[in-house]
Amino acid sequence: MKTQLEFAKQGDVTPHLKVVAQTEGITSASLLRHVARGEAVIMCRNDTAVGIGRGLRTKVNVNIGTSPFRIDPEEEMKKAILAEKYGADTITDLSMGGDISSIRKRIFEMTTVPVTTVPIYQTAAENGIDTMTAEDIIATITQQAEEGISSVVLHCVTKRIVDTLKSEVRVMGVVSKGGAITIRYMLRNQVENPFIKHFSEILRILKEYDIVLSLGNSMRSGCIHDIMDTAQREELMLNAQLAKQAHEQDVQVIVEGVGGHVRADRIASYVRQYKSHSHAPLFVAGPLPIDIAVGHDHIAGCVGASIASGAGADYLCYITPAEHIGLPSPEQVKEGLIAFKIAAHIGDTMKYNLVKPDKDLSVKRSLLDWRGQVEYAIDGEALLNSAPNDGPCTMCGDFCALKLMKEL
Amino acid sequence: MKTQLEFAKQGDVTPHLKVVAQTEGITSASLLRHVARGEAVIMCRNDTAVGIGRGLRTKVNVNIGTSPFRIDPEEEMKKAILAEKYGADTITDLSMGGDISSIRKRIFEMTTVPVTTVPIYQTAAENGIDTMTAEDIIATITQQAEEGISSVVLHCVTKRIVDTLKSEVRVMGVVSKGGAITIRYMLRNQVENPFIKHFSEILRILKEYDIVLSLGNSMRSGCIHDIMDTAQREELMLNAQLAKQAHEQDVQVIVEGVGGHVRADRIASYVRQYKSHSHAPLFVAGPLPIDIAVGHDHIAGCVGASIASGAGADYLCYITPAEHIGLPSPEQVKEGLIAFKIAAHIGDTMKYNLVKPDKDLSVKRSLLDWRGQVEYAIDGEALLNSAPNDGPCTMCGDFCALKLMKEL
Numbered sequence: 001m002k003t004q005l006e007f008a009k010q011g012d013v014t015p016h017l018k019v020v021a022q023t024e025g026i027t028s029a030s031l032l033r034h035v036a037r038g039e040a041v042i043m044c045r046n047d048t049a050v051g052i053g054r055g056l057r058t059k060v061n062v063n064i065g066t067s068p069f070r071i072d073p074e075e076e077m078k079k080a081i082l083a084e085k086y087g088a089d090t091i092t093d094l095s096m097g098g099d100i101s102s103i104r105k106r107i108f109e110m111t112t113v114p115v116t117t118v119p120i121y122q123t124a125a126e127n128g129i130d131t132m133t134a135e136d137i138i139a140t141i142t143q144q145a146e147e148g149i150s151s152v153v154l155h156c157v158t159k160r161i162v163d164t165l166k167s168e169v170r171v172m173g174v175v176s177k178g179g180a181i182t183i184r185y186m187l188r189n190q191v192e193n194p195f196i197k198h199f200s201e202i203l204r205i206l207k208e209y210d211i212v213l214s215l216g217n218s219m220r221s222g223c224i225h226d227i228m229d230t231a232q233r234e235e236l237m238l239n240a241q242l243a244k245q246a247h248e249q250d251v252q253v254i255v256e257g258v259g260g261h262v263r264a265d266r267i268a269s270y271v272r273q274y275k276s277h278s279h280a281p282l283f284v285a286g287p288l289p290i291d292i293a294v295g296h297d298h299i300a301g302c303v304g305a306s307i308a309s310g311a312g313a314d315y316l317c318y319i320t321p322a323e324h325i326g327l328p329s330p331e332q333v334k335e336g337l338i339a340f341k342i343a344a345h346i347g348d349t350m351k352y353n354l355v356k357p358d359k360d361l362s363v364k365r366s367l368l369d370w371r372g373q374v375e376y377a378i379d380g381e382a383l384l385n386s387a388p389n390d391g392p393c394t395m396c397g398d399f400c401a402l403k404l405m406k407e408l
Numbered sequence: 409m410k411t412q413l414e415f416a417k418q419g420d421v422t423p424h425l426k427v428v429a430q431t432e433g434i435t436s437a438s439l440l441r442h443v444a445r446g447e448a449v450i451m452c453r454n455d456t457a458v459g460i461g462r463g464l465r466t467k468v469n470v471n472i473g474t475s476p477f478r479i480d481p482e483e484e485m486k487k488a489i490l491a492e493k494y495g496a497d498t499i500t501d502l503s504m505g506g507d508i509s510s511i512r513k514r515i516f517e518m519t520t521v522p523v524t525t526v527p528i529y530q531t532a533a534e535n536g537i538d539t540m541t542a543e544d545i546i547a548t549i550t551q552q553a554e555e556g557i558s559s560v561v562l563h564c565v566t567k568r569i570v571d572t573l574k575s576e577v578r579v580m581g582v583v584s585k586g587g588a589i590t591i592r593y594m595l596r597n598q599v600e601n602p603f604i605k606h607f608s609e610i611l612r613i614l615k616e617y618d619i620v621l622s623l624g625n626s627m628r629s630g631c632i633h634d635i636m637d638t639a640q641r642e643e644l645m646l647n648a649q650l651a652k653q654a655h656e657q658d659v660q661v662i663v664e665g666v667g668g669h670v671r672a673d674r675i676a677s678y679v680r681q682y683k684s685h686s687h688a689p690l691f692v693a694g695p696l697p698i699d700i701a702v703g704h705d706h707i708a709g710c711v712g713a714s715i716a717s718g719a720g721a722d723y724l725c726y727i728t729p730a731e732h733i734g735l736p737s738p739e740q741v742k743e744g745l746i747a748f749k750i751a752a753h754i755g756d757t758m759k760y761n762l763v764k765p766d767k768d769l770s771v772k773r774s775l776l777d778w779r780g781q782v783e784y785a786i787d788g789e790a791l792l793n794s795a796p797n798d799g800p801c802t803m804c805g806d807f808c809a810l811k812l813m814k815e816l
Binding site for chain 2: 067068069070096097121124125129171172173174175176177179180181183184187222223224225263264265289290291292293294295296298299300302303306307310321322323324325326327338339342343345346349350355357358359361362363365366373376377378379381382383385386387388392393394395396397398399400401402404405407408
């Protein structure tokens, strides 16, 4: 099977590319150019296709999955269903507890959007973090590819970057779970990064199934004190270089960066620094502009993600109110997703001047047409559940400014 | 009684000024200078004093109060108690339904923070919007001053500004309730703005009780299509000029502006434009950077308020999830307040490099010391309710990055 990237390089418009172009309201020719250059990727799953990158609306990923401390597949199914219902563009299954493959199978059954995995999670959970081998990791990638995932996250942190990290003055150290598992594997076994060591072989698998490679952000900062230090910059540069290699091998690729905790006044410049180094779409987790919003990190994350996407980030990984406390409930998944849909739209108003839904809704709002607003709202259901049937709402009653001015 | 401004102009450090300086961790001398110049105000209520303006942490106001369509004083009391419990710096009572003075009396009993009113609300509610007189308005201001309010909002929009507005191409027109009531009064009675007409008399009342004058933002934009147009700029310039007059008359004063709905990429420059024209502290409502987040406007508002306060806004008026739908419940008041406490802190990390609580919390977080984080969190209760007693949380279990790295 040829990848979307191979087709694009040849100038062939695929059905998936056409779907994305239509959804985004851009021409296939322009999207084809972006995909061919690696500025955009198309994640496919059956007939569904999601475009991420230059010229495309900011996308939102929702993480779900069991943890070793909380294994409740039914809850995860509820999360998968809510994620798709409230507009997640992609879902990442991070399951590390229970029968992982069977949980993922059920997630596939419940959803239609592209699914991403972090293969080292399942490898570590099933083979033991201190006993797993590089062969186990590659076997997991192959197995997950066969199951039908659309994207994988690999943490390509090198020994050198780990050495660099040791000389940094960080409060939080490494906060990436995939990064920490990978580093532990490397240090225990005294080996180089398994993904880099087997990069060609892994690219062959990803190419065969047209899986989008997502280069993980192991060195992301876990608090705003831990700035974009040398370790993090080295990783970002390495990822930009690996992205180039993947692109040359016809594997679609995105890069994670500027995620974690980043002060609000530095987010935009970090995004622009990245963009000046790499064509590959930028995937950001958060970022959180402060550390003290625990219990409400989806709100703080919305601020960071708004600034990041406005500055050019292409793809946002949501944060839920349970961040830093525990595994989220289905309701918290919904809350986190909506907060990040808000961030994506704020970003798109800045990136693309995408203000039409806002004007359309406001026209209806100015007429006190409550039902008419529903189709433009990020969460039309909230409006349906709480708005009056007609006339002014309970905030102002007959002193409604819109009503008072209309009567004049 | 002398006002805080008179004392400051004379170089006298008052007990209230001392309290604010201590709370803020700055010297009385520096605060005195800011107050004397009108760059900061001190809102007093009995022994409580809240400083707003230059060099002071960003403050958050919570609006409560009955509406003509929803009169439930017990609910409003719950809101007042929650507002103070979760850290509102000031409370504005916007009651327009029921026995307004008795509701406010109970709010005073339930709280200790400064209380603001919008006198034209009570005047219109009690005297009828089309039958009230300028004397009624002044009588209400006097009555509220005697009751012990700390600040009043007056909408000083002129006939000329209303004429300018008529030539603007707005979707939402006037969305300020106080503005709309005032304009209606002016147009029905064919008179100039009552607050401007009686400005000297009103200043005398405010001076007598040392009430902070808040110059309202009648022309604020009700959707992001309605930009900072000529009408809005004229009002802001007029307010800056009125603020100068009030300052000369020893009345402490703040200006409302850049509120309502403002695109994310314009907020900072609008704040800076205002700051280049006026010394008076800037009070912003929201702003909302998009229009389609209905049901979750506290989150979108947090983004706008974060950018505004980072750019120099001094005082934020919160927005609840009920914005644009109805009067908020007590729980929604809490949610809105926490979202804006987050915005205020994000702003302060930018304005003042105020990152100590973040580092202090992160040090505890890096040790998986859950209880130790509580005192630094914006909502420590959320942490107490959901965090584990010790060890890693249910998100990662034994694959916790912090735990894995520590074991190495």
